[in-house]
Amino acid sequence: MALSNRNPEKDPALLRSSRWFAPDDLRSFGHRARLKGMGWDDLDFRDKPIVAILNTWSDLNTCHSHFKERVEDVKRGILQAGGFPVEVPVMSLGEMLMKPTTMLYRNLLAMEAEEVLRCHPIDAAVLMGGCDKTVPALLMGAISADIPSIFMPAGPMLKARWKTETLGSGSDVWKYWAERCAGNLCDGDWKQIENCIGRSAGTCMTMGTASTMACITEALGMSLPGAACTPAVVAQHSRVAAATGRRAVEIGWEQVRPSDIVTQKSIDNAIVTDMAIGGSTNAIVHLIALAGRAGLRLPLDRFDEISARVPVLADIRPGGRFLMEDFYDAGGLAALLAQLTDLLHTDCPTIAGLTLGEQIADSEVINAEVIRSRQNPVSASGGTCVLKGNLAPDGCVLKTVAADPKLLRHKGPAVVFDDYPHMKSMIDDPELEVTADSVIVLRSAGPLGAPGFPEWGMLPIPKKLLQQGVRDMVRISDARMSGTSYGTCILHVSPESHLGGPLALVQTGDMIELDAEKRTLHWHVSEAEVERRRAEWRKPPVRWSRGYHALFAKHVGQAHEGCDFDFLTDRSPGQEPDIF
Numbered sequence: 001m002a003l004s005n006r007n008p009e010k011d012p013a014l015l016r017s018s019r020w021f022a023p024d025d026l027r028s029f030g031h032r033a034r035l036k037g038m039g040w041d042d043l044d045f046r047d048k049p050i051v052a053i054l055n056t057w058s059d060l061n062t063c064h065s066h067f068k069e070r071v072e073d074v075k076r077g078i079l080q081a082g083g084f085p086v087e088v089p090v091m092s093l094g095e096m097l098m099k100p101t102t103m104l105y106r107n108l109l110a111m112e113a114e115e116v117l118r119c120h121p122i123d124a125a126v127l128m129g130g131c132d133k134t135v136p137a138l139l140m141g142a143i144s145a146d147i148p149s150i151f152m153p154a155g156p157m158l159k160a161r162w163k164t165e166t167l168g169s170g171s172d173v174w175k176y177w178a179e180r181c182a183g184n185l186c187d188g189d190w191k192q193i194e195n196c197i198g199r200s201a202g203t204c205m206t207m208g209t210a211s212t213m214a215c216i217t218e219a220l221g222m223s224l225p226g227a228a229c230t231p232a233v234v235a236q237h238s239r240v241a242a243a244t245g246r247r248a249v250e251i252g253w254e255q256v257r258p259s260d261i262v263t264q265k266s267i268d269n270a271i272v273t274d275m276a277i278g279g280s281t282n283a284i285v286h287l288i289a290l291a292g293r294a295g296l297r298l299p300l301d302r303f304d305e306i307s308a309r310v311p312v313l314a315d316i317r318p319g320g321r322f323l324m325e326d327f328y329d330a331g332g333l334a335a336l337l338a339q340l341t342d343l344l345h346t347d348c349p350t351i352a353g354l355t356l357g358e359q360i361a362d363s364e365v366i367n368a369e370v371i372r373s374r375q376n377p378v379s380a381s382g383g384t385c386v387l388k389g390n391l392a393p394d395g396c397v398l399k400t401v402a403a404d405p406k407l408l409r410h411k412g413p414a415v416v417f418d419d420y421p422h423m424k425s426m427i428d429d430p431e432l433e434v435t436a437d438s439v440i441v442l443r444s445a446g447p448l449g450a451p452g453f454p455e456w457g458m459l460p461i462p463k464k465l466l467q468q469g470v471r472d473m474v475r476i477s478d479a480r481m482s483g484t485s486y487g488t489c490i491l492h493v494s495p496e497s498h499l500g501g502p503l504a505l506v507q508t509g510d511m512i513e514l515d516a517e518k519r520t521l522h523w524h525v526s527e528a529e530v531e532r533r534r535a536e537w538r539k540p541p542v543r544w545s546r547g548y549h550a551l552f553a554k555h556v557g558q559a560h561e562g563c564d565f566d567f568l569t570d571r572s573p574g575q576e577p578d579i580f
Helices: 026-036 067-080 103-119 134-145 171-181 187-196 209-220 235-254 264-276 282-293 300-307 324-329 332-343 356-360 420-426 527-536 547-555
Strands: 050-055 084-089 124-129 149-153 160-162 165-167 385-389 392-398 409-417 439-442 474-477 489-491 511-515 520-524
Touching: 050 067, 050 103, 050 235, 067 084, 067 124, 067 235, 103 134, 103 547, 124 134, 124 235, 134 149, 134 209, 134 282, 149 209, 149 235, 160 187, 171 187, 209 264, 209 282, 209 332, 264 282, 264 300, 264 332, 282 300, 300 385, 300 392, 324 332, 332 356, 409 420, 439 511, 474 511
Parallel strands: 050 084, 050 124, 124 149, 385 520, 409 439, 439 474, 474 489
Antiparallel strands: 160 165, 385 392, 392 489, 409 511, 511 520
């Protein structure tokens, strides 16, 4: 399905920026004069698309440390295609250093991106992001502004080595930390791992949230073919950036908007992709939010419907063996999707000007160990499942492909922690009554309880159990977990405990039963006992009284709603500035 060109003659009068610069009036005189005061001339910005580059670079965002250079490649492409590049810095969300979590600020960046695009003389935008929440935030803002936009991902870092081991950021941190806690790794080795696990600029090189969202964005149709998997520091990444700049000029002329790309069918393509790559559980929350911005309803059940029929083909950590650089060398996302055409809406248009089917038609699997065939999948069904039951009436999620298969059907007594500080102070206490059969429960870790829905969901295994050789347990929380994490961790329990969800009423010793095959999470407590506990429960006091935190607390949705603000869901009316 080809996209319609709303400006086939490339008429400058139809450019959005012409409202600022074309009229012969006092206001437009001022607009032109101020640009000229920066050294620009009419030849630079008149009668051509003005392309904003929303750059999330920051010295405190390790994943984006190369964006200072890469933005110049984007500008080069814009100039090559006859556009006028303008770099617009926006809030940088760096997962590694922001506390309590970048998720607290995803909606703030989304709001900033939307308003930056709307209030300036911008005909098209390049969205530069990569670290986890920058991707959905920028896309959410662009969808709401509905100004022609294209995404340029940061790309994964190069894979790392320690002695004879290949290291994957995130996943191997948890692995070797467990060994250190168990007494199997000395301080010197731990320091060596710290020095080498982040080998280059770029996002985590496992299939964490960053690479998951980059792949989803490409499958959704909002980035160029091959952009998702190209490592951050290889020469091809510079060429992708320049090509993205050139295409941004074209969509500025053609007026191809996010509303042309993000549809119910393309959202389904994104979910198929998420399941086939064994993607991060965080993608579920972000996709629900993206769909909401496009005016589309996306219930949790839709993820499970698609998961049931989509095999996991990407053998990438934490659910597999390899890393993103291997995925790139093996043929990348297009090669994987080409094996799933019967499960995709291949007629969906993409920002490249092709249909998805055309975009993946000539791809080739180069390494069938990394990108498996459908006859030899990592898993016969998708990497994530949705559970429901009396402990999670509105649902919760489990990344089955990263869990111990023996624990996917399990019943055990709860060991409950009221909040993260409580858990941290008690988890390694040798007197803690816990066994490998226990179910560790953490509450006060959701959107409101934490606050911000942090990545606390890969709850630590007690040190005394690590020393006994235990490496996985059933763990339940209303938190998220890093896409690089693994284990039998039940996440996003909704409604969260802070609102009085059932998780708030669980007590140590209660029996909890998981059955992943039946998609159930059952709390073995009578209804009478639940009501007795509920009558005694008291809602925690409001913790924020000012600023963005107060806004967040008042308006954020729950996990199954995408955690967007209630006043930003549904399609934007597309209001343009009306004072000139």
